[in-house]
Amino acid sequence: MPIGHDTTRKTEGLGQTPVRPRLNLLLTYGGWRDMPAVLQLPRLLSPMGIHAMQAESGDEAARIIDSEPVHIAVVDLEIPLNRGPSPTSINRTGGPRLLQLLKRLDTPPPTIVVKPRQGSEREHARSLSQSLREGAFAVLDRPLELESLLEVLRRVLRKHYRDGWPQPGPAVR
Numbered sequence: 001m002p003i004g005h006d007t008t009r010k011t012e013g014l015g016q017t018p019v020r021p022r023l024n025l026l027l028t029y030g031g032w033r034d035m036p037a038v039l040q041l042p043r044l045l046s047p048m049g050i051h052a053m054q055a056e057s058g059d060e061a062a063r064i065i066d067s068e069p070v071h072i073a074v075v076d077l078e079i080p081l082n083r084g085p086s087p088t089s090i091n092r093t094g095g096p097r098l099l100q101l102l103k104r105l106d107t108p109p110p111t112i113v114v115k116p117r118q119g120s121e122r123e124h125a126r127s128l129s130q131s132l133r134e135g136a137f138a139v140l141d142r143p144l145e146l147e148s149l150l151e152v153l154r155r156v157l158r159k160h161y162r163d164g165w166p167q168p169g170p171a172v173r
Contacts, residue, residue: 021051022165025153026070026109028055028098030078038074038114038144049165057083058094062101071166072156073102073111074149077131099134110137110156112149117141 025045029038042052053068055061058081064070077095095113102108113136118124131139137159138152157163 022049023051023071024068025050025052026055026061026064026073026075027052028061028074028076028079028095030076030080030095030114031056038076038146038149040146041149055079057081058098059083061094061098065101065105070102070105070109071161072153073098073109074114075099075102075111075136076114077127078116096130096134099131099136103135108135110160111135112137112152112156113139114142114144115139 025041027038027041039054042054045052053064053070055064057079060083061075061079075095075098079094079098081094081097099111099113102111111134113131113134115127115131118127128139137156140148140152157165
């Protein structure tokens with residue numbers, strides 16, 4: 001089943017007109033791997049009208065949220081708060097803070113959390129519980145498989161947008 005229904009695509013001559021973005025996806029990434037599957041999403045989803053807005057820090061994500069409506073958010077818990085030369089463990093608080101920011105919006109978007117694997121079952125349960133308390137729709141472990149993320153995006157569209165696209169309206173801020 002495709003993600004959302006495609007109703008605006010038209011053809012002109014041999015090429016196609018660009019698809020107007022119908023859904024804004026906030027996509028954060030904590031830099032845990034050189035070429036992660038998650039960075040392939042903008043190219044894969046763009047033809048369907050999904051505008052993937054990438055952020056590499058909590059501050060960058062906050063600026064996006066202030067300037068664009070966000071319909072779905074993918075939050076890597078290990079994104080740094082600020083973009084600096086070398087992220088440290090102290091600087092890796094961007095993900096939890098971003099979850100809190102999204103939760104406080106007038107209309108919080110469905111949020112998919114990507115978290116590192118924890119060493120113990122207790123740490124795993126604590127991290128999962130914390131993410132769900134902050135309003136996560138789903139929690140995925142790293143390393144993230146593209147198929148798993150696409151399936152969760154389908155579930156978000158099915159549950160929150162009735163298997164279609166968000167209705168145009170005021171920004172989700």
